[in-house]
Amino acid sequence: MSHAEKLILDGNAVAAGIKEQLEARIARLAERGITPCLATILVGGDPSSATYVRMKGNACKRLGISSIRVELPASTTTEELIAAIRKLNDDKSVHGILLQHPVPHGIDERAAFEAIAIEKDVDGVTTLGFAQNAFGFADYPSCTPAAIMAILAHYKLPIRGRHAVVIGRSPILGKPVSAMLLNADATVTTCHSRTEDLASIVRLADIVVAAVGKPKFVQGDWIKPGAVVLDAGYNPGNVGDVDYEACMANASAITPVPAGVGPVTIATLLKHTVDAAEKFGG
Incomplete structure (x- = not known):
């Protein structure tokens, strides 16, 4: 199969489709006097995290979603971070809360995540949220796993009966996408870092994730x-977790990095914020 016959899974195209559907929904919310609002919390000055938060803010702005940026110093305690989250929980104008991962060492990240109101x-x-996703009825599954499922759906790539191998077991990516x-x-x-003979699996x-x-x-x-x-993955130098050229030789369909899973992850975050505004916006 030549490069020309390969299906390049274009994340920008999938993201554009999601955003297009959101525009009418945001307009309808505006008629009700509701502006969807996403609050992002950044603790410390990690440059890649700051870039992600900025990208999410810009994406909100382009669609007419309000975004609040809460920036806290690296010296923030777990208690102070939880207090900031609870304040956003109580703010009726905020529909979604995103705590940028990872937080600095010394903060109990799990305790901070748990402080976010489920709605x-x-x-x-x-x-x-993780449990609801595992049971198959989460309103807001983790955005990157949901993005992967959206790409498969957009390109009508079959899942039923197929053998999917997920490499990674993080609670916000590997485990939830396995469940989905x-x-x-x-x-x-x-699979994970301690899997024996990973290549043979x-x-x-x-389907490889x-x-x-x-x-x-x-x-x-x-x-x-x-295989699909x-x-x-997203690593320094715009490189994914896959050797793209080498894997493309055998794959029937593959996501590039950048412009693969990433843009769909951000579009999914915006969709979930609009979903929350429709459900709890007043």
Whole structure:
């Protein structure tokens, strides 16, 4: 199969479709005097986290979604962060709360995530949000897993009965996407850093989700001919977790980095914020 015959899974196109559907919904909310509002909390000065928060803010602005940026110093305590989250929970004009991961060492990140009210947990980071996703009825599943499912749906790539291998087990990516694929009738193997003979397991996969946080980790000869490859990684130098050129040789469909999963993740966050505004906006 030549490069020309490969299906490049264009995240920008999928994201544009999601945003287009949101425009009319945002206009209808405006008629009711409601502006969807996303609050992002950034603790410390991590430059890549600051970039992500800025990108999310710009995406909100372009669609007419209000965004509040809460910036706290690296010296912030767990108690101070939870107090800031509770203040946003109580603010009726805020519909979604996003705590940018990771937070500085010394803060209990899990306790901070748990402080987010479930109706404002637009990135599915609470234990309850995770559980609802596992059961298949979450209002707001984690955005990157939801983005992966949206890409598969957009391109009508079959999931039912397929063997999906997820590389990574984080509570906001690997585990929730495994649950979503399972709920969509895939047979799912979740791998991680301690998986033995990882390559041989990946070679069995019809769908590969790379979420391991290591540049070009997934090798071309790991990919079964005709497999679908979804790269959820983003590393310095605009490189994903997949060796793109090498994996493309065998894959039938593959997401690029950038312009793959990333734009759809942000569009999903905006969608969840609009969903929350419609549900709880007054």
